[in-house]
Amino acid sequence: MAKELSNREENYSLWYNNLVIKADLAENSAVRGCMVIKPYGYAIWEKMQAQLDKMFKETGHVNAYFPLFIPKSFLSKEAEHVEGFAKECAVVTHHRLMTNPDGPGVVVDPSAKLEEELVVRPTSETIIWNTYKNWIKSYRDLPILINQWANVVRWEMRTRLFLRTAEFLWQEGHTAHSTREEAIEETEKMVQVYAKFAREFMALPVIVGAKTESERFAGALDTLCIEALMQDGKALQAGTSHFLGQNFAKAFDVQYQSKEGTLEYVWATSWGVSTRLMGALVMAHSDNNGLVLPPKLAPIHVVMVPIFKTDEENDMIIAKMKEIQESLNKLGISSKIDNRDNLRSGFKFAEWELKGVPVRIAIGPRDLANGTVELARRDTLTKSIQPAEGIELYIQKLLDEIQENIYNKAYKFREDNTFIVNDWETFKTKIEEGGFLLCHWDGSAETEERIKEETKATIRCIPHENVIEEEGKCVYSGKPSSRRVIFARAY
Amino acid sequence: MAKELSNREENYSLWYNNLVIKADLAENSAVRGCMVIKPYGYAIWEKMQAQLDKMFKETGHVNAYFPLFIPKSFLSKEAEHVEGFAKECAVVTHHRLMTNPDGPGVVVDPSAKLEEELVVRPTSETIIWNTYKNWIKSYRDLPILINQWANVVRWEMRTRLFLRTAEFLWQEGHTAHSTREEAIEETEKMVQVYAKFAREFMALPVIVGAKTESERFAGALDTLCIEALMQDGKALQAGTSHFLGQNFAKAFDVQYQSKEGTLEYVWATSWGVSTRLMGALVMAHSDNNGLVLPPKLAPIHVVMVPIFKTDEENDMIIAKMKEIQESLNKLGISSKIDNRDNLRSGFKFAEWELKGVPVRIAIGPRDLANGTVELARRDTLTKSIQPAEGIELYIQKLLDEIQENIYNKAYKFREDNTFIVNDWETFKTKIEEGGFLLCHWDGSAETEERIKEETKATIRCIPHENVIEEEGKCVYSGKPSSRRVIFARAY
Numbered sequence: 001m002a003k004e005l006s007n008r009e010e011n012y013s014l015w016y017n018n019l020v021i022k023a024d025l026a027e028n029s030a031v032r033g034c035m036v037i038k039p040y041g042y043a044i045w046e047k048m049q050a051q052l053d054k055m056f057k058e059t060g061h062v063n064a065y066f067p068l069f070i071p072k073s074f075l076s077k078e079a080e081h082v083e084g085f086a087k088e089c090a091v092v093t094h095h096r097l098m099t100n101p102d103g104p105g106v107v108v109d110p111s112a113k114l115e116e117e118l119v120v121r122p123t124s125e126t127i128i129w130n131t132y133k134n135w136i137k138s139y140r141d142l143p144i145l146i147n148q149w150a151n152v153v154r155w156e157m158r159t160r161l162f163l164r165t166a167e168f169l170w171q172e173g174h175t176a177h178s179t180r181e182e183a184i185e186e187t188e189k190m191v192q193v194y195a196k197f198a199r200e201f202m203a204l205p206v207i208v209g210a211k212t213e214s215e216r217f218a219g220a221l222d223t224l225c226i227e228a229l230m231q232d233g234k235a236l237q238a239g240t241s242h243f244l245g246q247n248f249a250k251a252f253d254v255q256y257q258s259k260e261g262t263l264e265y266v267w268a269t270s271w272g273v274s275t276r277l278m279g280a281l282v283m284a285h286s287d288n289n290g291l292v293l294p295p296k297l298a299p300i301h302v303v304m305v306p307i308f309k310t311d312e313e314n315d316m317i318i319a320k321m322k323e324i325q326e327s328l329n330k331l332g333i334s335s336k337i338d339n340r341d342n343l344r345s346g347f348k349f350a351e352w353e354l355k356g357v358p359v360r361i362a363i364g365p366r367d368l369a370n371g372t373v374e375l376a377r378r379d380t381l382t383k384s385i386q387p388a389e390g391i392e393l394y395i396q397k398l399l400d401e402i403q404e405n406i407y408n409k410a411y412k413f414r415e416d417n418t419f420i421v422n423d424w425e426t427f428k429t430k431i432e433e434g435g436f437l438l439c440h441w442d443g444s445a446e447t448e449e450r451i452k453e454e455t456k457a458t459i460r461c462i463p464h465e466n467v468i469e470e471e472g473k474c475v476y477s478g479k480p481s482s483r484r485v486i487f488a489r490a491y
Numbered sequence: 492m493a494k495e496l497s498n499r500e501e502n503y504s505l506w507y508n509n510l511v512i513k514a515d516l517a518e519n520s521a522v523r524g525c526m527v528i529k530p531y532g533y534a535i536w537e538k539m540q541a542q543l544d545k546m547f548k549e550t551g552h553v554n555a556y557f558p559l560f561i562p563k564s565f566l567s568k569e570a571e572h573v574e575g576f577a578k579e580c581a582v583v584t585h586h587r588l589m590t591n592p593d594g595p596g597v598v599v600d601p602s603a604k605l606e607e608e609l610v611v612r613p614t615s616e617t618i619i620w621n622t623y624k625n626w627i628k629s630y631r632d633l634p635i636l637i638n639q640w641a642n643v644v645r646w647e648m649r650t651r652l653f654l655r656t657a658e659f660l661w662q663e664g665h666t667a668h669s670t671r672e673e674a675i676e677e678t679e680k681m682v683q684v685y686a687k688f689a690r691e692f693m694a695l696p697v698i699v700g701a702k703t704e705s706e707r708f709a710g711a712l713d714t715l716c717i718e719a720l721m722q723d724g725k726a727l728q729a730g731t732s733h734f735l736g737q738n739f740a741k742a743f744d745v746q747y748q749s750k751e752g753t754l755e756y757v758w759a760t761s762w763g764v765s766t767r768l769m770g771a772l773v774m775a776h777s778d779n780n781g782l783v784l785p786p787k788l789a790p791i792h793v794v795m796v797p798i799f800k801t802d803e804e805n806d807m808i809i810a811k812m813k814e815i816q817e818s819l820n821k822l823g824i825s826s827k828i829d830n831r832d833n834l835r836s837g838f839k840f841a842e843w844e845l846k847g848v849p850v851r852i853a854i855g856p857r858d859l860a861n862g863t864v865e866l867a868r869r870d871t872l873t874k875s876i877q878p879a880e881g882i883e884l885y886i887q888k889l890l891d892e893i894q895e896n897i898y899n900k901a902y903k904f905r906e907d908n909t910f911i912v913n914d915w916e917t918f919k920t921k922i923e924e925g926g927f928l929l930c931h932w933d934g935s936a937e938t939e940e941r942i943k944e945e946t947k948a949t950i951r952c953i954p955h956e957n958v959i960e961e962e963g964k965c966v967y968s969g970k971p972s973s974r975r976v977i978f979a980r981a982y
Binding site for chain 1: 520530534536560561564566573580584590595597598611622625631637642660
């Protein structure tokens with residue numbers, strides 16, 4: 001292999017980290033907890049962005065941009081919000097450096113202390129609602145349906161590439177509505193947009209549900225989420241959509257005049273997904289050979305590797321490949337001809353497998369003579385000989401098939417690792433093995449907390465889909481419960 | 492008018508600021524010097540981004556993302572660089588807030604002081620070259636052609652929406668090459684990409700040239716730029732492309748093994764344009780009625796306003812407009828039907844003029860009967876009656892014509908305001924009137940500085956195009972000179 005990967009089964013965590021680095025997705029930077037997203041990783045993120053942006057616009061949203069900095073006092077205005085974010089803030093206190101009077105380099109200029117410290121946004125509710133205050137006077141100004149693509153900073157102590165980084169890229173939607181019902185509808189609409197994106201583009205079979213009170217976003221009345229199961233049996237929260245009620249409108253005094261002439265507080269939602277999705281993508285599908293990318297997010301759909309001995313052979317093969325490339329281009333299928341002359345084809349094969357390119361084509365002199373190509377699928381690692389004539393149409397169909405297969409495989413994995421658990425002893429055993437545990441819960445934060453303490457499992461969500469409504473007894477306390485929730489250990 | 496604008500001729504600066512705010516492009520935020528880019532403004536920026544990104548990719552570049560924060564010590568590694576940026580840095584010193592022990596709100600937690608302060612990137616050369624160090628071993632790793640879309644912070648004391656803000660959005664290209672020649676070629680290629688973008692999309696007749704030594708980017712050996720002339724006769728630097736030599740490679744010890752096996756320092760370029768382009772766009776073309784947007788960057792190409800008395804009339808007109816909209820959609824022309832029922836059409840006309848929509852269509856009952864529409868051009872403010880049948884094709888052609896007309900008008904303005912000046916007295920008079928002054932200059936930083944002190948005029952560039960090479964005498968010192976440079980007062 002081009003670059004030796006760790007074994008997924010032996011050490012999942014190490015496998016993940018190595019894979020992200022070796023497949024050139026991202027790496028740690030010189031700044032603690034901050035990553036460099038490398039071109040190949042960024043190309044995948046760009047594809048995610050483009051699709052999400054399209055879906056946001058189709059649902060009536062527009063983009064805007066709000067300041068990176070939030071005055072410290074803004075954070076305090078919503079009590080739960082500040083509680084949730086104050087402990088992990090990057091704080092700007094000065095606006096100038098000066099030559100070090102006592103040695104080399106530069107030091108902070110003490111005379112350039114800010115009157116009020118600025119926090120690098122961990123999320124933008126406060127600065128945005130402070131802005132909305134000036135935009136909203138009447139019901140005619142509502143709804144406001146705005147999204148922002150931005151970087152945010154949360155000073156996490158333990159970081160992992162894509163999954164938890166001090167700085168990450170995301171989008172945050174912030175909407176303002178005249179009624180409670182409309183805001184709730186928006187909250188649900190957006191979590192469904194995320195679910196659709198995860199399923200259809202990331203090939204990720206997510207479950208839509210609501211967070212329990214203790215897992216909600218700081219300042220939300222309700223947090224909806226999409227939850228996915230990774231190959232090590234741990235859950236990953238892939239996106240959230242929050243019904244914020246009137247909390248931020250009240251904190252920033254945002255009122256509108258209704259049709260009837262009364263003054264009312266505005267209703268709010270916010271929703272976001274981040275570069276964390278990159279981590280979910282890698283963890284959900286990849287194997288010991290490297291990434292497995294769903295075609296809809298793969299920067300390169302097809303890689304072509306020439307197999308040759310003489311320069312003349314090479315020229316003829318490359319010419320054929322350019323022909324194929326042109327017909328692929330016409331179908332909107334991206335391809336790359338790997339004609340590097342200093343690498344053996346086996347090395348190239350391994351490298352493109354590592355990078356998760358869905359389809360590989362190899363052409364040698366005999367293929368050329370026979371009018372065939374050797375085609376390899378990344379998802380199944382199977383090879384076949386195909387006619388070169390019309391190969392673009394074959395590949396077009398195949399890419400759809402691969403997309404579906406990756407989804408189905410992940411779906412089957414989730415089904416195989418979802419368990420109905422009714423008693424505490426089984427729970428404790430099962431949770432060690434990983435997976436989603438469908439259990440009755442008595443609805444109390446206390447029980448939730450105890451289960452977390454004893455097993456590290458949290459309630460991933462109260463599912464909105466495939467709901468099992470039945471009378472039962474809480475798996476921990478034995479108290480009555482009328483529906484099952486999903487427990488798992490999580491990233 | 493919908494919202495009263497200031498008069499461009501009376502107070503250009505006030506007119507600009509009012510226009511940016513009233514046309515809903517941007518506004519000042521609660522954070523000193525930081526702006527909120529509103530949806531309409533952001534939609535224009537998105538169009539700029541999409542086109543530039545396409546042009547970068549067509550010239551072989553890929554996107555990536557590097558950390559927002561730069562360790563303080565990195566800045567000091569390149570002597571001129573730190574000199575250029577240290578005085579306007581936002582400095583992060585702490586990573587946590589805590590409940591205020593002495594009152595309400597939160598305060599910085601003194602126990603969460605960072606070991607080394609982090610600077611919010613004012614530009615990313617240092618963090619990127621520190622990263623490139625690990626990516627570059629051999630000539631085979633070169634060139635690296637990377638671009639980043641990001642926010643940056645420079646703590647400017649006097650800020651103006653888009654033109655000079657503490658935080659702004661931009662792209663920064665950072666490339667690494669094995670030879671000096673290749674890096675110089677890249678520097679020139681990218682300034683030409685900017686020039687093409689400015690001319691063809693922004694309808695901005697820019698001049699390409701080189702900065703003098705004292706106007707160069709901090710750390711560059713050569714800075715190329717595009718310079719535009721605004722309607723008040725002041726120049727605006729709209730984009731820069733820097734040949735950085737081996738300065739950053741040496742500062743961060745980035746060497747590669749050449750084909751011949753020797754170790755060599757890598758050659759670098761960087762290049763960027765920012766949301767400042769939005770300011771240039773507004774200042775170059777707009778008038779006392781509001782924005783004048785070149786069709787290629789207008790979020791909405793055509794607005795349609797129904798003129799009606801009865802609901803029945805309105806229904807018929809809207810139906811007709813939807814028909815037109817559909818045929819415009821097919822040609823990729825974006826349109827909006829303004830059917831707000833609480834506003835008079837005169838108000839709507841003024842509002843869409845303010846927002847610079849290139850084409851306005853009004854349809855009344857008589858138009859409907861006659862099979863016509865009233866069509867108004869934003870650039871010339873002229874109206875005409877056109878057949879409704881085939882109007883989409885008429886508009887398609889018209890949009891090209893408008894794009895060209897806006898460019899030609901700006902070009903004529905620049906020509907009319909470019910003067911050959913040979914003596915100091917004329918210089919002093921002319922510079923008060925504004926415009927580009929083509930003058931001989933003795934090439935000394937001292938003369939340049941004195942001219943700046945006495946007149947506030949700077950050398951905008953040593954032009955690369957339409958060069959007037961001739962023997963002459965410096966307009967200030969009388970010393971010999973062999974080519975003219977461009978002087979102007981600038982934003």
